[in-house]
Amino acid sequence: MVPPAMFDEVSFASYIPDPNEPSQAVAVAKAEEFAQKVAKIRGGGRRGLFGKKAPATGAGLYLDGGFGVGKTHLLASIYHSSPSPKAFGTFVELTHVVGALGFNQAVEQLSNHSVLCIDEFELDDPGDTMLVSRLLAELSQRGVSIVATSNTLPGQLGEGRFAAQDFLREIKKLGSIFETLRVDGPDYRHRDLPPAPDPIPSDELHELADTVDGATLDSFDELCRHLGTLHPSRYKKLVEGVTAVYLDGVHAAPDQSVALRLVVLADRLYDESIPVTVSGAKLDEIFTPEMLAGGYKKKYLRATSRLLALSRFEVTAS
Structure with a gap:
């Protein structure tokens, strides 16, 4: 569970904010702050009566915005800046990990991580929603910080797909884990570029x-x-x-x-x-x-x- 090869070398310094989109510069600063917080939480914790440290609750950051504004770049930068062990994966890959290991084993495997970075956070069915909601709540309580990217605000995940009250209740729980940060701007993949090539014979x-x-x-x-x-x-x-x-x-x-x-x-x-x-x-x-x-x-x-x-x-x- 590491960033794709495309994001092996990215950093906060290599993210170039669009001067016409002030939210991008704010996002870089906030993401860098979050990475520092991750390291502090991992090294901190409250000392108990018998000298053993209780883990501090993990921090949460949610990067919301359109396509191609550099959210995955910032997510990978947080990953690279955080102490090991750490994990990076898409939402779908995370559900696959839980499916392969089982819920309890997945919690145990991830609970010693400093941060869990989740890209493309999307909810396609109530089962996945409840599974991930419970997983993130458990990890956060064990001191794992969580950062996610999506094109939909936490309170709107699953919108237009399901209306079950149980589903909506889980959505609200997820939203409470994160501080939401909006990243605006045009899709950099197509900014100032000619149209994509036409199909060929x-x-x-x-x-x-x-x-x-x-x-x-x-x-x-x-x-x-x-x-x-x-x-x-x-x-x-x-x-x-x-x-x-x-x-x-x-x-x-x-x-x-x-x-x-x-x-x-x-x-x-x-x-x-x-x-x-x-x-x-x-x-x-x-x-x-x-x-x-x-x-x-x-x-x-x-x-x-x-x-x-x-x-x-x-x-x-x-």
């Missing part, structure tokens, strides 16, 4: 794929079918060692389940900075207007932003 796509060592070439439909046979936690393994991805016959996702799998794949490709070239439809046409009007809108917009950025990455021919 299928025969040209095949020719290009043959010139690149380590590239993959797949029919979009076959890829979608294959993703349905794998648990999303395995998508990271799927792209290991891939230098470029070529997709033939791209079109709108046929349904929500396929679309959500493509979101996870887009995230893993982006983590590894793997260029994407396609034939067929444009990458911003994968998610239909109906999908973009639903409860997963922010997921789809983030995935589109990342796929368009990957389509601009330079591919090195062998």
Whole structure:
């Protein structure tokens, strides 16, 4: 549970705030303060009657904002600045860890960490919400600080998806753990850049794929079918060692389940900075207007932003 390779070298100093967006400079300062607080909590604690220290309650910070404003950059900077042991992962990866270890073992494994950094905090079902709410409450009480990023304020997580009273009660608990910090600004991935490249003809796509060592070439439909046979936690393994991805016959996702799998794949490709070239439809046409009007809108917009950025990455021919 470490930051993706793209964020191996980032720091507070390497975050360049947009001068037109004052919230970004504030966010850098607050994030740096939080990292200092993490170290202090980990080294502190209250001494008890018999000389044993009781752990201080962990701190909480929630970075909210649109796509491409540098929230993951700040999250990784907090991770790099915090004492070990520490953990970094997406919300989905965190639920996978709990599923693999079991709740009690996950608490034990993480409770000696200084900080848990959670990227892309999103709640897709009440079960995950209650699981994570309980996990974070337990870890916070044991002195683990928690920092998360999302495109939705804690009180609005799950909005448009579920209305169960139990779900809403858990949402409020989560919100109480964090100090919320808003980060505004345009998506840096597309700031002052030309439009993403258009799809290319299928025969040209095949020719290009043959010139690149380590590239993959797949029919979009076959890829979608294959993703349905794998648990999303395995998508990271799927792209290991891939230098470029070529997709033939791209079109709108046929349904929500396929679309959500493509979101996870887009995230893993982006983590590894793997260029994407396609034939067929444009990458911003994968998610239909109906999908973009639903409860997963922010997921789809983030995935589109990342796929368009990957389509601009330079591919090195062998």
